[in-house]
Amino acid sequence: MKLTRRTFLGSSIALTIATAFGLSGCSKKPETLQETEGTGVEVQKLAEGQWKASGCLGCTSWCAKQVYMVDGRAIKIQGHPDSKVHGANDCPRAHLAVQQVYDADRIKQPMKRTNPKKGKNEDPGFVPISWDEAMELFADKIMELRNNDETHKFGLFRGRYTNINDLFYGNLPKIIGSPNNISHSSICAEAEKFGPYYTQGYWNYRDYDVRNTKYIICWGVDPLCSNRQVSHYLNVFGELLEKGVKIATIDPKHSATAAKSHVWMPVKPGQDGALATAMAHVILTEGLWSREFVGEFKDGENHFVAGNTVDEDNFEENHTYGITKWWNLELKDRTPEWAEAICGVDAATIRKVATDFANAAPQALVFMGGGSNMQVRGGYNSMAVHALNGLVGSAEHEGGTITGRSPKLNGFTKPDDFMDEMAQKNTKMQKIDQRGYKEFPALKDGKSGGGVVTNRVADAILAEDPYLPKVMIGYFCNFNYSCTETERWNKAMEKIEFFAHCVTHYSEMGHFADLLLPSTHHMFEQMSAAAQKGNGFTHLWIAERLIEPFYDVKNPESEIPWMLAEKLEEKGFGNLMDYLKTFKDPETDKEPTNGLELELHAFKIRTQPIWDPAEYAETGNNGTKYNSWDEFIQAGIWNSDAYEFKKLWSNMPTETGKFEFYSETLKKALAGHAEKHNTDIDDILATCKYDVVGERAFIPHYEEPYMVGTESEYPFAFIDSKSRLTREGRAANCSWFQEFKDVDAGDVKWGDCIKMNPEDAAKLGLQDGELVKVTSPTGEMTTTLKTWVALRPGTVQKNFGQGHWAMGHVAAEDFEGRVARGANSNDMIPSEFERLSGSTAYYGSFRVRIEKA
Structure with missing residues (x-):
């Protein structure tokens, strides 16, 4: 057949x-x-x-x-x-x-491409094959790389994952001999992590002690819709409002959270830095900073007076560093009146929100999301917004923002002993995402090239810089849909000689695959586990396989590596199989004999400090106590003890150990990157499209946003938003997603739209419900116009989630004809970056024009 x-x-x-x-x-x-x-x-x-x-x-x-x-x-x-x-x-x-x-559109068995031509308009001619044949083809391609000493041209793309991902994503490429394991992280939140790291040394998502707070500022985030712990915040926000907790939302659109807030501040897209520094100015000039956390002037007087510098030696800091430098270099002139003309929020509102927030502190918090910082110049916005938590003493305080913690789990056997001479050599090659290049510092954890620049891979492949990858595999990812300027990815994937895609559904990225490898569904058909923080606790959940897989599908993190290892061993390369056999059952010491046993052993090894009393006594995991694996797997969840507040005060992993308003940590990271490229910091920042020079580079500060497209030619700032029902782009083939799409206020069922303030529509002579053409400097789309009063004039807003021309018969308008249902915003969002973190710029970074279609 x-x-x-x-x-x-x-x-x-x-x-x-x-x-x-x-x-x-x-x-x-x-x-x-x-x-x-x-x-x-x-x-x-x-x-x-x-x-x-x-x-x-x-x-x-x-x-x-x-x-x-x-x-x-x-x-x-x-x-x-x-x-x-x-x-x-x-x-x-x-x-x-x-x-x-149970979707009938799932990939049901391995499929092989028969059409050697790749392109969006090419029919791949997929035919069904066996898993044995699929792994034979894949192993042959890897052996070709090894025979030609080109193992660095192998690559692995990762989207979502479980906590055994190091088995596949982390270590398999190294054993084969490649540095190229590329995560999705920088199209997710790296700029959001930048600010907390370069102020308090924490590169991760934060937790927010909302149950004990008195004031919340939701900044560029919609906790009731699309951020972390939606399940928790949907429940607890009602309690907060009943208790009288005040909530302010800063967002150019009237979001679900804004609808439940006491104050909505519709900031101009990209101008978050102006608003944040003005709020900091108010807190200092009004004398509302935290004396306990920040410190006090030695003479007891408040010398933070607008326009005046202060004597740095006259201020004695407690748990922070550089407050007077921040004032002198940036804040003294950032009055609310100055900010009003720039950010579009009136001075009186800025002053009142800043004052009310600081008066409620330290049981007050700024809940920061990507909207304020996944911008071309968003790294310093991220610092400025998060610095407000330090200014009022809410960092690591009850009712404030807390780092949370991860459970202490076992790592896996390191791959070093299974890497031959070729692997040792080729894993030292430059990664294909160009991290660490002069123009891409990607300063995760303070290291040049320490982070990932996911979206840059397409440009690197097209330019063959640093080289052209030949053999790649991806799982739980669809970068041809979820990354900006999607046509780049289409052209790039055309150039890849051999690509295997492990996914549940056919997708825009899978269209360019040579092998489609049907994946188990993480919630039902495979063993899974993941940990996350929220509500002052951390939980780790674990799940057995609940249903017999409906189709001939395999777990990409365990079964596929095992089958690949078997084939490679048959061809004379047994290193991967030797490595996988180190995954011995902690209870029986037996080696795995197949992929399912590998899956089980890996999860038992990883979580042993949770379920083995001897292990958790050693690691110090405080929380739920289990006495055996069987007891743990039956319960399916572990909880930590409650978070300990103030524990990190003057014990933060920054260069000074303090909360840094003047970031010695960033100064060291930038200096290291500049030295690596034989230049200075000013040159690095200019290369990264920042305007700042000198000492201001080390403090949270305002920069005019970098916007693609002039206001005269493209009058409207574009706002990309997340839907309440989008499972990160994987929901569109569900009829429930389409039928209930209008839970996103102003959206339409089984369709798509772009929203515009009625005042703007009237000026253009546009009517609600008519088709419009939306044009950016890099692309265009046609969609339905919806007039929406709850949107800042001068902006247009569209929800992410529609626009699939693949995925299935529900997601696409015409699946066989590759006609999308609605439009994908990423088709027209310019490919720009917040380069200090490596993050893709989705927000506050480009303009469009709207006209009748």
């Missing part, structure tokens, strides 16, 4: 079974109904079943879940009630996973 792209997903048998399960999105009324007493509402009665522990990787909330199982089928999902992070609370996205796992 030969299947082309047009037919390989159209399994009528699978569709029949999915329909029988009631999971196909049809509107058939269930036969067994019961009426909820006194409401007149009919609800379906659940069949007799059992709740089983699982977890969700649909976003970075990484919530613990329970799945209701009936006769081996997954029926319903809820939050795990034993999680101290979110309890039984849930978010809407998790429920779409049931449709995903």
Whole structure:
């Protein structure tokens, strides 16, 4: 049987079974109904079943879940009630996973490309093959690299993952002999991590002690919609409002969180730095900084007076460093009146929010998301916004922002002993994302090239700089859809000689694959585990395989490496198999004999400090105590003890050990990168498209945003937003996603739109509901116009999630014809970067024009 792209997903048998399960999105009324007493509402009665522990990787909330199982089928999902992070609370996205796992459009068996030409308009001519044949082809390609001493031209792309990802993502490329394991991280949040790292030494997501706070500023983030721990915040925000907690939202659009806030500050896109430095100015001039955390003038007088410099020796700091330098170099002139004309928020509101926030401190917090910093010049915005937490003493304080902590887990055997001479040599080659290049410092953890520059890979492939990769594999990723200027990725993937894609669904990236390797669904068909923080706790959830895989699918992090290792061993390269055999069962000391045993052993090894009393006594994991693996896997969750506040005061992993308003940590990192390229810091910053020179480079400061497109030619700043139902782009083939798309205020069911303030629409003579053409300096799209009063004039806003021309028959308008349902914003967002962190710039970075289609 030969299947082309047009037919390989159209399994009528699978569709029949999915329909029988009631999971196909049809509107058939269930036969067994019961009426909820006194409401007149009919609800379906659940069949007799059992709740089983699982977890969700649909976003970075990484919530613990329970799945209701009936006769081996997954029926319903809820939050795990034993999680101290979110309890039984849930978010809407998790429920779409049931449709995903039983989707008739899933890839059902390995598929091989038969058309050697690659391109969006080429039919790959996929035909079904066996796993044995697929692994034979893949192993042959790797052996060609080894035979030609070109192992560095192998690469692995990673999207979402479980906590055994080091087995595949971390160590497999090294054993083969490549430096190229490329994570998705910098299209996710690296600029958001930049500010907290270069003020308090923490490169990660923060936790926010909202239950004990009195004032929250949600800055460039929508916790009720799309950020981490949505399940928790959806539940707790009601409590906060009842208790009288004040909430301010800073966002150019009136978000779901703004609708629940006392103050909405519609900042101009990109101008967050002006607003943040003005708020810091108010806090200091009004004498509202934290004396306990920051310190005080030695004479007891407040010398922070607008326009005046202060004597740095007259201020004695406690747990911070550089407050007077920050004032003298930046803040003294950043009045609310100065900011009003720049950021579009009136001076009186700036002053009131800053004052109310500081008066509520230290039980007050700034909840920061990507909107304020995933901009071309967003690194210093990130520092300025987060510095407000330090200024009022809420960093690491009850009711403030806290770093949280990760559970102490075992690592895996290091790959060094399994890397031959070729691997040792070639893993030292430059990574293909150009991290560490002069124009891409990517200063994660203070190191030049320490981070990842995911979106730069497409440009590097096209330029063959530092070289052209030949053999690649990716899992849980779709960069041809989720990265900006998507056409670059299409052209780049055309150039890759051999690409294998491990995914549940055919996708825009998979269209360029030579092998499609059908993946297990993380929530139901494979063992999974992940840890996340929230509510002052950290949980780690773990899940067994809950259902027998519906199709011929494999776990990309365990089963696929095992099968590949078998083939490589047959061809004379046994290093990978030798490595995998070190994954011995901690209880029996037996080596794995297949991929499923490798999966089990890896999770047991990784989590042993959680379930083995001898191990957790050594590592100091404080929290839930288990006495065996069986006890842990049955419960499915571990919780830490409550967070210890103030523990990091004057004990922060910065150069000074303090919270740095003048960042010696950034100064050292920039100096190291400049020295590496035989230049100075000013030159590095100019190369990275920043204007700053001199000492201001080491403090949070305002820079005029770098916007692609002039205001005269492109009048509207573009706002890219996240949908309440988008599981990071993997939800669009669910009918529930399409049917309930209008939960995003102003959006439409089964379609797509761009929103504009009615005042702007009237000036252009545009009507609500008509088709418009949206043009940026790098692309264009056609979509429906929706007038939306809850949007700052001079801006347009569109939700991410539609625009798939692949993924399946629901996601695409015409799947066989590669016609997208709606438009993908990334098709027209310019490929720009916040280069100090490596982050892709999605926000506050470009303009568009709108006209009738």
